[in-house]
Amino acid sequence: MQTESILRKNLCSESGGVSPPLAPLYEKLLAVSSSPAETVSLLSEAIRRFDRAYFAEQQPEIPDHDYDRLMKALRELETAFPETRSPDSPTARVGEKLIGGREVVAHRVPMLSIENTYSESELFEYGTRTAKLLSGEKVAWVDELKIDGVAASILYEDGRLTRGITRGDGLTGDDITANVKTIRDVPLRLLGDVPPVLEVRGEIYMPNSELLRLNLIQAEKGEKPFANTRNLTAGSIKQEDPAVCAARGLRFFAHSVGRTEGLGVHTHFDFMEKLRALGFATSPMMKRLPDFPAAVGYAREMIERLHELDFETDGIVLKVDDFGQRQRLGATSKFPRWVIAYKFEKYEAETTVREIRVQVGKTGKVTPVAELDPVEIAGSVVARASLHNADEIARKDIRVGDRVVVEKAGKIIPHIVRAEPEHRPAESAPYRFPDLCPACGTPLEKADGGILIRCPNAACPAQLQRRVEFFASKEAMDIDGLGGKAVTLLIESGLISSIADLYRLKVSDVSGLERMGKKSAENLIAAIEKSKKAGPARLLNALAIRNVGEQTARTLIGEYKSIENLSRASQEELSRLPDIGGVIAENIIDFFGDPENTAMVGQLRECGVETALAEEGTESVQEPQTLAGKTVVVTGTLEHYSRSEAEELIRRHGGKASKSVSKKTDYVLAGTAAGSKLSDARKLGVPVLSEDEFLNLIGSNELPESDEPEPGRLF
Numbered sequence: 001m002q003t004e005s006i007l008r009k010n011l012c013s014e015s016g017g018v019s020p021p022l023a024p025l026y027e028k029l030l031a032v033s034s035s036p037a038e039t040v041s042l043l044s045e046a047i048r049r050f051d052r053a054y055f056a057e058q059q060p061e062i063p064d065h066d067y068d069r070l071m072k073a074l075r076e077l078e079t080a081f082p083e084t085r086s087p088d089s090p091t092a093r094v095g096e097k098l099i100g101g102r103e104v105v106a107h108r109v110p111m112l113s114i115e116n117t118y119s120e121s122e123l124f125e126y127g128t129r130t131a132k133l134l135s136g137e138k139v140a141w142v143d144e145l146k147i148d149g150v151a152a153s154i155l156y157e158d159g160r161l162t163r164g165i166t167r168g169d170g171l172t173g174d175d176i177t178a179n180v181k182t183i184r185d186v187p188l189r190l191l192g193d194v195p196p197v198l199e200v201r202g203e204i205y206m207p208n209s210e211l212l213r214l215n216l217i218q219a220e221k222g223e224k225p226f227a228n229t230r231n232l233t234a235g236s237i238k239q240e241d242p243a244v245c246a247a248r249g250l251r252f253f254a255h256s257v258g259r260t261e262g263l264g265v266h267t268h269f270d271f272m273e274k275l276r277a278l279g280f281a282t283s284p285m286m287k288r289l290p291d292f293p294a295a296v297g298y299a300r301e302m303i304e305r306l307h308e309l310d311f312e313t314d315g316i317v318l319k320v321d322d323f324g325q326r327q328r329l330g331a332t333s334k335f336p337r338w339v340i341a342y343k344f345e346k347y348e349a350e351t352t353v354r355e356i357r358v359q360v361g362k363t364g365k366v367t368p369v370a371e372l373d374p375v376e377i378a379g380s381v382v383a384r385a386s387l388h389n390a391d392e393i394a395r396k397d398i399r400v401g402d403r404v405v406v407e408k409a410g411k412i413i414p415h416i417v418r419a420e421p422e423h424r425p426a427e428s429a430p431y432r433f434p435d436l437c438p439a440c441g442t443p444l445e446k447a448d449g450g451i452l453i454r455c456p457n458a459a460c461p462a463q464l465q466r467r468v469e470f471f472a473s474k475e476a477m478d479i480d481g482l483g484g485k486a487v488t489l490l491i492e493s494g495l496i497s498s499i500a501d502l503y504r505l506k507v508s509d510v511s512g513l514e515r516m517g518k519k520s521a522e523n524l525i526a527a528i529e530k531s532k533k534a535g536p537a538r539l540l541n542a543l544a545i546r547n548v549g550e551q552t553a554r555t556l557i558g559e560y561k562s563i564e565n566l567s568r569a570s571q572e573e574l575s576r577l578p579d580i581g582g583v584i585a586e587n588i589i590d591f592f593g594d595p596e597n598t599a600m601v602g603q604l605r606e607c608g609v610e611t612a613l614a615e616e617g618t619e620s621v622q623e624p625q626t627l628a629g630k631t632v633v634v635t636g637t638l639e640h641y642s643r644s645e646a647e648e649l650i651r652r653h654g655g656k657a658s659k660s661v662s663k664k665t666d667y668v669l670a671g672t673a674a675g676s677k678l679s680d681a682r683k684l685g686v687p688v689l690s691e692d693e694f695l696n697l698i699g700s701n702e703l704p705e706s707d708e709p710e711p712g713r714l715f
Ligand SMILES: [Zn+2]
Pocket: 360, 437, 438, 439, 440, 441, 442, 455, 456, 457, 460, 461, 462, 463
C-alpha cells in the first residue's frame, strides 16, 4: 500500500526501526493507513500539537529532525493523494503570489493605540487615576513586554485562520493573510476547544538571531546588510510574494483580544492561558500582579532582564486584568483607560569588542565583561558592557573583534544586543570561556543549572579582594579609608589573607605601605576599630552570604539575636521564617556548614567584633532615640545619603522606615525628583521634611563623605 510505504520510508531509519519519539504516533498512523484521508488528518493534527509544544509552551516534544520527517511524510502523502490536501494543512504556509495589489480592510473593532509615558511618576499618577475611577476596588494588573514589531490582527472562524490584517491607522489595515500564514508560530488551525469567532491581536516581529542569519546571506551575495529587525519586519510582511516573506523567518506574539464570541474567560491572564492552549506563542516574562505598585516593581525587574531576549522591545505594557473593570473604565477619545505603556528611552550605537574579560565576584561568581572601543551613547561614553554569563555570549555568538550593537535602555547598564557577523574577519573564532580562574588558577565550576560559573576556591585572592571591599563598604561595616586600592595593597603585601586579619592589623604594619603615611595608617586602624561596634546585623550582611542582604540580615538577627545562634539553626526552622525562602535557608546552611566560615566568625568575636546583640536587646551603637515610635518614608534623591542609608539612620534613631505613605506615616523625607509618594503625603497632610530638616530632627549633623565606587578588578 502506498500510504504505508510513504510512512515507512520517511519515519523509519534504513535499518527499519522507527525513531523512538515517533513510535506511538507511527503505530496510530499505520492503524488508519488504509484511508489516506484519515492518515493525513491524523498526521496534520499531530504536527499541530508538536507546533504548540514548540512555540506556545516552548517545550519541544520531539527533536527537530523527527519533526522534519513528519513534515516530509505529510508533503508526500498530499502529493500522492491531492484530494486530501486542505487549505489549512501545516504544509500550506506558502501560497500563491498576490496579483493586483493589496486589499484594504476595515477592523471590526478599531485597534486603538495606547497611552504611553516615559516617567515613573506619571506612571504612578496613572495608577492613582485608575484606582479612583474604580472607586478604590482591588485591581490586579498584568505586565507584558512591548514588542518592537508590526501590530496585526488575525481572525479565526471555527478554528481556521481566515484573515490577517495590519493595524494600519487603527480603523483599516492591509490584508496580509497570505504572508501571515508563512509565520511558523501562527497556527493555521486552532487546537482543542475552539470558539466560533476569535480575533487575536499581537505583534509580528523578527528575532535578532534571524537578522544575523539574513545578513550573513546578504554578505555572501555581496548585498547591503539590513539595518534593523523592525524595518525588515514591516518590509517583509507587505511582500507580494509569500515565498519572500516565508524566507524571512518572522514570528508572532499574541497579546490581546479583538472581536470574539464564546471564549468564556473573564480576565486577560486567563485569556492568555487560553491562547497558549489554542496554540499561540505569547511573550515571555508575562506576569499577573496583585496591585499597581507591584506591577511597577515588576516592570523595573523586566527592564533589567532585557539582555536575555532575542527580540527588540521598547517598553513594558501594564494592563488591568479583569475584563469587567476594563469595561467600566472604558476609553478616552484616543486611548483605552485600562492600559498604559511604560516606555524607556532606548539608544543604540555601533562599536567594536576589543576584548572579553572576566570578573571574579565576592561569592566566586565569574562574570564576562566586554571591553569596547569607547562610544558615545546618549551623552555618556560607554567603554564596557556586561555579557552576564557564558550562555549569553554563546547564544549571541559575540566574539573578540566583532562589530556589535550596544544598547542603553533606561538607567540600565549598557548591554550588547547583537553582533554583526557579516563584518567578521575570516580568522574570527567563537569566544572560549576560560576553564581556570584567572586569579588563582582553580578549575571553574558550573552552578545554578549550568548558567552560572564560579571559582570554588574560598581562598581565591580575587574573591578575597571583593569580599573585603564589600565587608568595608558603607552598606556593610562602613570602614572609612578601606577602598579597593587599600585592600589590594593589604592583600598583595601579605598582611591579610582573611577578613579576620583586618582586626589584627597594627599602625606599624600599615604605615610602611606605599602611599600610606602615619596619619592615614592611624585613621585606618581607628576606622577598623570603630567597626567592631557595628552590630551583628551589619556584620551578617558584611559576611556576603549569597542572597542575604541588609533586610534579610536584620530579620535574621531580630530572630536569633546573634550570629552564633543563627549558625546553629536548622534549614527547616529557617525556611519557616517570614521573608526567608527555601533558597535563602539553603544558602545560610551552606555558609555555616563550611568550617572555615564558622572559624572566621569565632576569630572575629575573639578580635572583639560584636557578633551578638547587646543585653538590652537593642543594637549597641546607641544613637539618641529621637524617632522612637515614628514612621518615616524616604522618597526622591537625597544629597548626602542613599535611600538605604537614610532608612538605616531612621532605624538607628528608633524609628520605622516604611516604603509607602499612609495616614499612619509621621514624616515623609523628600529629596529631589520625588514622585507620587510626595503627592500622597500632601494629599494626606503628612509633614514633608527636607534633608536638612530631617537631620536637625534626628539630632545628627554628621554627613558621610562622598567617595567614588571602585571599579571591579578585571582579568
Ligand atoms: Zn579563583
